[in-house]
Amino acid sequence: MDRLKQMMVQETNKTTEPESARGPAKSRVLTDAGGASYALEMPVAEWIALPDHPRQRDTIRQAAKGHWKLARRANGPVAESHRWVIAAELDGKLYKVDGHTRALLWNLKKLKSPASVYATVYRCQTRAELIDLYGTFDSQAAVEKQQDRVTGAMRQLHLKFQSKRLRYGAITDALSIAMRGVARGKDASGKQYDEFDVYEAFEMFAPELRLLDAVDPQPDVFHSGVIAAALLTLALDVQTIGFFVRVSKPTGKKKEEPPFDPMQAIRWLMKNTRQEGTGRAKITQEDICSTVLGAIDIWKRGEDDPHYWVANKIDPPGDVLDAVRKVRELKSSAAQLP
Numbered sequence: 001m002d003r004l005k006q007m008m009v010q011e012t013n014k015t016t017e018p019e020s021a022r023g024p025a026k027s028r029v030l031t032d033a034g035g036a037s038y039a040l041e042m043p044v045a046e047w048i049a050l051p052d053h054p055r056q057r058d059t060i061r062q063a064a065k066g067h068w069k070l071a072r073r074a075n076g077p078v079a080e081s082h083r084w085v086i087a088a089e090l091d092g093k094l095y096k097v098d099g100h101t102r103a104l105l106w107n108l109k110k111l112k113s114p115a116s117v118y119a120t121v122y123r124c125q126t127r128a129e130l131i132d133l134y135g136t137f138d139s140q141a142a143v144e145k146q147q148d149r150v151t152g153a154m155r156q157l158h159l160k161f162q163s164k165r166l167r168y169g170a171i172t173d174a175l176s177i178a179m180r181g182v183a184r185g186k187d188a189s190g191k192q193y194d195e196f197d198v199y200e201a202f203e204m205f206a207p208e209l210r211l212l213d214a215v216d217p218q219p220d221v222f223h224s225g226v227i228a229a230a231l232l233t234l235a236l237d238v239q240t241i242g243f244f245v246r247v248s249k250p251t252g253k254k255k256e257e258p259p260f261d262p263m264q265a266i267r268w269l270m271k272n273t274r275q276e277g278t279g280r281a282k283i284t285q286e287d288i289c290s291t292v293l294g295a296i297d298i299w300k301r302g303e304d305d306p307h308y309w310v311a312n313k314i315d316p317p318g319d320v321l322d323a324v325r326k327v328r329e330l331k332s333s334a335a336q337l338p
Helices: 002-013 044-049 059-063 067-071 076-081 100-107 127-156 164-168 172-180 198-214 224-236 238-248 262-276 282-301 320-336
Strands: 028-031 037-043 084-090 093-096 116-124
Touching: 037 044, 044 100, 044 116, 059 100, 084 127, 116 127, 127 198, 164 198, 172 198, 172 224, 172 282, 172 320, 198 224, 198 238, 224 238, 224 282, 224 320, 238 262, 238 282, 262 282, 282 320
Parallel strands: 084 116
Antiparallel strands: 028 037, 037 116, 084 093
């Protein structure tokens, strides 16, 4: 691979002609040892014309995402990196594996187009291998980007969590529920989480994250749905921190059987969720968020509320979308203050 990169550098630097004048008239093989892959230099027009991978997501929607605005202003090494793409060969036919969005933007002249791309082409023996190849590259890239965004957002906002749950646990689903009312979803392949603006979400809920961190939320109880409910309710009423203190570290005699007070009921709910193994389900975390919102409303009304002591389930649950709407309105109004 180092030798291949040296060849690319030599090919790129051997002339000072403008970018649009460089590149081969047609595809040419750069390296091919007869193994599972080989390297091509290909005119951009040919890359654009290649069929999309059968499992490619909505390219138009991907092209509308914010990071492509930055890509349009890229130059130097960043712009050069856009030339490296992945393809697959099956039965003598080439398919894009990545680079779909770049191809669309180049074709629409929405992104500065190089003369050629450097493609690593993987030889697939079956359609199943073609499908699996897409999942390998696409999922890895999405995970790396999401982790980088979380780290970058925390660094930008000087968030240094002390609690184990927020410092080391995944909180992007919680932020997604608090910001949009839904957990991150998956595309038709079942492998790729959809994306949302992690930077905006961290900025919106940074004060609430700091408050929640101070109560040392316990990982076995504070799943994504519980954290999402905490962010929403703390944004609307900071006094609800008392509820989450008791959920995290209960005081008094431990109860094993109902009836439970609202805080004990949440711990009971999360214990059952762990035992049933349903915590990873997208809809489960959204339902948990709704249940916690309902528990907080009952807690606020006090022991005289007929629903205060929970024998079976917390009823009524809270309205997640209504809470999201109220928080967005509150945060928007605060941002407009002088």
